Amino acid sequence: MALLEVQDIHSYYGHIHALRGVSLTVEKGEVVTLIGSNGAGKTTTLRSIHGVLTPREGRIVFDGEEIQNVPPHDMIERGIAQSPEGRKIFSRMTVLENLEMGAYHRNDGVGIQQDMDRVFDLFPRLRERTKQEAGTMSGGEQQMLAIGRALMSRPKLLLLDEPSMGLAPVLVERIFQVIREINEQGTTILLVEQNANVALEIASRGYVLETGRVVNAAPAALLRQDPKVREAYLGEV
Amino acid sequence: MSMVEAKQGGLLDSVRSSSWQSRIAVAVVAVLVVVLLFQAAQDPAQFVSQLLVGITNGAIIALIALGYTLVYGIVELINFAHGDNFMLGSFVGLTVLSGTFLGLGFFAPIGGDSGAALQIVGVVFALVAAMAICGLINVGIERIAYKPLRNAPRLAVLITAIGMSFILQNIGLVWKGASQIPFPSLIPDGNALGAFTDALVYRWKDLFIILVTIPLLLALSYFVQRTKQGKAMRAVAQDKEAAAMMGINVDRTIAVTFLLGGILAGAAGVMFGLFNGTTVFNVGFRQGLFAFTAAVLGGIGNLTGAVVGGILIGVIGAMSDQYVGVRWTEIMIFTVLILVLVFRPQGLLGDRSSVQGGGGERT
Numbered sequence: 001m002a003l004l005e006v007q008d009i010h011s012y013y014g015h016i017h018a019l020r021g022v023s024l025t026v027e028k029g030e031v032v033t034l035i036g037s038n039g040a041g042k043t044t045t046l047r048s049i050h051g052v053l054t055p056r057e058g059r060i061v062f063d064g065e066e067i068q069n070v071p072p073h074d075m076i077e078r079g080i081a082q083s084p085e086g087r088k089i090f091s092r093m094t095v096l097e098n099l100e101m102g103a104y105h106r107n108d109g110v111g112i113q114q115d116m117d118r119v120f121d122l123f124p125r126l127r128e129r130t131k132q133e134a135g136t137m138s139g140g141e142q143q144m145l146a147i148g149r150a151l152m153s154r155p156k157l158l159l160l161d162e163p164s165m166g167l168a169p170v171l172v173e174r175i176f177q178v179i180r181e182i183n184e185q186g187t188t189i190l191l192v193e194q195n196a197n198v199a200l201e202i203a204s205r206g207y208v209l210e211t212g213r214v215v216n217a218a219p220a221a222l223l224r225q226d227p228k229v230r231e232a233y234l235g236e237v
Numbered sequence: 238m239s240m241v242e243a244k245q246g247g248l249l250d251s252v253r254s255s256s257w258q259s260r261i262a263v264a265v266v267a268v269l270v271v272v273l274l275f276q277a278a279q280d281p282a283q284f285v286s287q288l289l290v291g292i293t294n295g296a297i298i299a300l301i302a303l304g305y306t307l308v309y310g311i312v313e314l315i316n317f318a319h320g321d322n323f324m325l326g327s328f329v330g331l332t333v334l335s336g337t338f339l340g341l342g343f344f345a346p347i348g349g350d351s352g353a354a355l356q357i358v359g360v361v362f363a364l365v366a367a368m369a370i371c372g373l374i375n376v377g378i379e380r381i382a383y384k385p386l387r388n389a390p391r392l393a394v395l396i397t398a399i400g401m402s403f404i405l406q407n408i409g410l411v412w413k414g415a416s417q418i419p420f421p422s423l424i425p426d427g428n429a430l431g432a433f434t435d436a437l438v439y440r441w442k443d444l445f446i447i448l449v450t451i452p453l454l455l456a457l458s459y460f461v462q463r464t465k466q467g468k469a470m471r472a473v474a475q476d477k478e479a480a481a482m483m484g485i486n487v488d489r490t491i492a493v494t495f496l497l498g499g500i501l502a503g504a505a506g507v508m509f510g511l512f513n514g515t516t517v518f519n520v521g522f523r524q525g526l527f528a529f530t531a532a533v534l535g536g537i538g539n540l541t542g543a544v545v546g547g548i549l550i551g552v553i554g555a556m557s558d559q560y561v562g563v564r565w566t567e568i569m570i571f572t573v574l575i576l577v578l579v580f581r582p583q584g585l586l587g588d589r590s591s592v593q594g595g596g597g598e599r600t
């Protein structure tokens with residue numbers, strides 16, 4: 001059975017019908033990516049899965065249980081964590097406090113320390129900056145912190161929303177290396193990316209979203225060769 | 238002298254890059270400082286005594302101001318009912334000390350002629366009862382009047398807040414009537430420094446206020462900075478959606494914030510009553526307005542700012558009472574407020590994000 005199964009969800013912002021029947025599955029251990037242009041509904045899909053937005057129709061099954069009506073603050077307990085769009089780090093808290101917030105629901109001090117060491121191993125830059133106020137760091141460091149914070153809950157499923165946004169190409173490469181590493185250590189990843197090139201490189205499968213619908217679903221290798229995808233999302237004519 | 242330093246420190250930054258208006262403002266402040274220093278030199282003992290009075294008054298204002306600023310920090314709402322909750326706190330303290338409730342006598346009234354031990358127990362019990370009840374009232378207000386409107390336009394919540402203020406005020410009116418009610422004098426009025434000097438006056442009452450305020454401030458600071466719930470509060474204040482993603486129950490955290498604010502208001506209510514020897518149903522309006530002013534002056538949303546603003550207003554008030562005239566006091570206080578805000582709209586210690594309501598952070 002799939003770890004995450006999204007079945008035909010419809011989500012709204014007020015009167016705006018943002019998701020018009022999105023279905024997707026994520027198997028345990030996979031990296032799955034959602035690609036699509038601005039406003040296609042990628043972030044909305046993640047928000048709906050995470051409970052920040054409650055879909056009006058459809059079902060979301062995670063780890064064998066329906067979660068479409070679970071409030072966001074209970075998701076972390078169930079094993080879903082997110083590095084959200086715009087990073088949303090706590091900018092007036094220190095790096096250390098941000099990471100502590102990621103483990104907010106846990107009480108196992110030893111385990112938390114292990115996970116913190118793991119985050120520091122993945123992102124050595126954060127170790128040097130534990131006492132720094134998070135808002136004063138560079139964009140790349142903030143992105144590392146957002147991912148690190150999400151990892152602090154030891155999630156079964158990690159939702160990543162635009163981790164490459166606003167970063168220099170070198171940094172994008174570095175971040176995606178780490179994402180691959182995180183996946184190899186056993187975390188399932190659902191990745192939303194505008195930068196379809198890098199996303200399709202590390203994902204096993206991909207979904208293409210257009211105006212709130214899935215218009216294409218295929219293994220990443222096939223999507224990379226699809227002429228339509230190449231034209232629309234890979235910047236080739 | 239804290240007021241002078243803080244004011245200049247706040248203004249100087251702006252002055253460097255500034256226009257003739259700001260220079261005039263600084264000149265005015267400088268003149269006032271010189272006048273004050275002159276007075277201080279003439280009669281240092283009186284000046285210091287007055288400074289201490291100001292700090293004491295300021296401490297009570299600061300405790301109320303913290304309630305405004307805590308709540309604003311987390312939900313960006315001015316809880317106008319807060320001052321009236323403070324008033325109810327003084328009434329609760331009064332009721333506890335009178336030994337009666339709902340017409341039932343539970344024990345003899347605790348007053349100035351009760352034994353010392355009983356007086357201490359009475360004061361502690363009155364403080365604890367008022368803190369607990371005001372805390373719960375504040376949570377109730379949030380639940381009834383603010384929570385259902387969390388996603389409504391700001392104006393709607395503003396009106397329910399004002400409405401709540403009037404409701405509480407009139408509950409006070411129905412409960413204790415319209416006239417000033419005397420508080421039993423449990424804290425001696427004498428000079429605490431009487432054993433050492435007669436020139437300097439620092440009453441036991443003043444000492445009492447400071448001795449209650451400091452532990453409360455330390456406890457609050459520890460709670461917000463060090464405890465898990467306190468960190469959750471700061472996280473919710475910065476970004477509600479991200480906080481929820483961390484597993485923080487945002488609604489519960491907001492309720493805890495209101496609880497904290499109410500607890501401080503309750504303590505301040507009893508302290509105010511014991512200090513001034515009297516309370517009345519509409520005392521919350523004036524004190525609340527001063528406290529709100531203090532919160533804005535210090536930078537709303539900033540806890541240290543609320544304390545600095547409260548003490549500053551207390552000291553300005555005391556100085557004005559002594560050297561300018563009681564009728565000028567409110568003019569002086571609000572002139573300072575306007576001056577500070579013209580040059581630092583975010584308040585002395587506030588940052589811009591909180592004054593702009595953190596619009597980008599809201600979802």
